[in-house]
Amino acid sequence: MLDRPQPQYRVQRGLMRDLAALDQALYEAVTVTRTPALDSALRRLSAAADHSKISFAVAGLLALCPGRSRRAAVLGVAAVGVASTTANLLGKRLVRRPRPHRAEDSPFPGRHVPMPESASFPSGHTASAVAFAAAVGPAFPAATVPLGLLACAVGYSRIHTGVHYPGDVVAGAVLGTGAAAAVLAAARWEG
DSSP states (O other): OOOOOOOHHHHHHHHHHHHHHHHHHHHHHHHHHHHHHHHHHHHHHHHTTGGGGHHHHHHHHHTTSSSHHHHHHHHHHHHHHHHHHHIIIIIIHHHOOOOOOOTTOOSSSGGGOOOSSSSOSSHHHHHHHHHHHHHHHHHSSGHHHHHHHHHHHHHHHHHHHTOHHHHHHHHHHHHHHHHHHHHHHHHHHHH
């Protein structure tokens, strides 16, 4: 006699199916929405966030001034390192989620960036941008809102340009928040 799955496992499988369907539907809604004024800007933002170039540039500017802003720069760069390593060396290798499919007859091919070869889950761009913002903010409060908005825009740009599902971006944001929390806790412990 075959054992039937326990009710909690059926609920979990059903929940995962529902979340995957919602993730796909949200991605598709973005891909078919005409936004010509945003396409070019979000494509440029997504490309500028490659290898955390934006975060490193901001860190460089913060490091020019001694004191709190320099400490914020160091914390932010450390958080990027933790988030990027965790997302790219652990998350993507463990989950191995395929990138979204972009149809060759996409209605808006001008918004796309080159498709990365790595796995989709989690979004490393988002993890790094959120980690930087979340680590810099407590050390340099004036940067909290601008960097938070920038991190949100980077995350959305990855969906808009067709290289991530919304769930990848949410996971990247959670991972980035955790990386920043770990760096800030370690800095408090050492300080």
